[in-house]
Amino acid sequence: SDYYAVIGNPVAHSKSPLIHGEFSRQTGQDMRYEKILAPIGEFPTVVTEFRQHGGKGLNVTVPFKLEAFRISTHHTERADAARAVNTLVLEDEAILGDNTDGAGLVRDITANLKFSLTGKRVLLIGAGGAARGVIMPLLEYEPSILAVANRTQEKAYELQQRFSSSGNVVAIDYADLHGEQFDLVINATSASLNGELPPLPAGVFAAESLAYDMMYGNRDTPFLQFAALQGVTHFSDGVGMLVEQAAESFFLWRGVRPRTDTVIEMLRSHA
Ligand code: ATR
Structure with a gap:
């Protein structure tokens, strides 16, 4: 065999x-x-x-x-x-x-979770290998904006430069997220592995938004806990x-x- x-x-x-x-x-x-x-x-x-x-x-x-x-x-x-x-x-x-990571993510979001990406405001947290792999597959669904926030800002700007010819990819500082709302927030950082939470402001989730943590094996990460405290009712880990x-x-x-x-x-x- x-x-x-x-x-x-x-x-x-x-x-x-x-x-x-x-x-x-x-x-x-x-x-x-x-x-x-x-x-x-x-x-x-x-x-x-x-x-x-x-x-x-x-x-x-x-x-x-x-x-x-x-x-x-x-x-x-x-x-x-x-x-x-x-x-x-x-x-x-x-x-x-x-x-196949990016295809796996968008298939889970669109087919399994029945969340339509087209025209939506999407926030991607993180700019490492995991984040980079999912940008093109997300853009294929034409979200109205794909904002990328990262602790080390330069890495988010690099991704904006690399991918902005394929869609509306915008690097954004965590501090500038105040007052912004998103329909889908994806945690692509490794923060959950260390029990840590990226510095997201209150109010970042729009009504009916989906919080997605790419980490699997733990449906109770600091990110998903934060989303729940913000009143989010649609969430998923990365299984x-x-x-x-x-x-x-x-x-x-x-x-x-x-x-x-x-x-x-x-x-x-x-x-
Ligand atoms: P991976 O392949 O899993 O993406 P990586 O390339 O090491 O691994 O990237 C890890 C990502 O998680 C990075 O975006 C990292 O932010 P920096 O680029 O600033 O290092 C992010 N990250 C890890 N721990 C974090 C934390 N506690 N808060 C916010 N971001 C964190």
């Missing part, structure tokens, strides 16, 4: 084997999917060995997404825009690098994004689109 894996460091906590196991069972694909812990500095070597053992594809997680971009011999357009790769397709001679990005990778490898709703349910009930 064809061999796939998720590669990262750390990787022990990864839900990807569970998710892809469900996908392959459901679609009847003959494949196996494992976890690989790559030592820091040995990512390319580990990929080469995996390939020599017949590996067909990899999901790439922290901290190797930039290195995965570098070792890819060609990229999809969305991976180019993100400058980061979370999915490798190991072809006979070549390595295709793709990034749907996690399953949807996996489904995109699965489709790329196998040409079959798995069902995601049952897998999201399963992960939510295990959390």
Whole structure:
């Protein structure tokens, strides 16, 4: 059977084997999917060995997404825009690098949460790799504005410069968010991991707004708690994004689109 894996460091906590196991069972694909812990500095070597053992594809997680971009011999357009790769397709001679994170996020927001992005005011918090990967897919839905706020302001301005030819992307300082309201606020910072909250002012959420934390495995992050205190009633952690990005990778490898709703349910009930 064809061999796939998720590669990262750390990787022990990864839900990807569970998710892809469900996908392959459901679609009847003959494949196996494992976890690989790559030592820091040995990512390319580990990929080469995996390939020599017949590996067909990899999901790439922290901290190797930039290195995965570098070792890819060609990229999809969305991976180019993100400058980061979370999915490798190991072809006979070549390595295709793709990034399915952004597609996973917009699919979760539009299809699962039934939130329409078109014409909406969207605030993206953070300007690291996670934020960069979701900008183009969000712009495809033509929000009226995509504001980007980041602790280190220069990084938000860089993203404005890079993406403003594709849509209304505007860097904004946290301090200038006072008096501004958004229909969708996405936390793409790593602040939740440390139990921290980006400095959002009260009143940043419009009525009926959606608060989305890209972190998964915790539906009670400081960001989601803050949103609840602000009266927000629509929120989500990143579990749907996690399953949807996996489904995109699965489709790329196998040409079959798995069902995601049952897998999201399963992960939510295990959390
Ligand atoms: P990732 O790949 O997860 O995006 P990253 O590239 O290290 O990781 O980016 C982390 C993001 O979280 C950055 O936008 C970072 O802000 P800075 O660019 O100013 O470092 C943001 N971040 C992390 N901790 C934060 C905190 N406590 N408050 C606000 N922003 C935070």
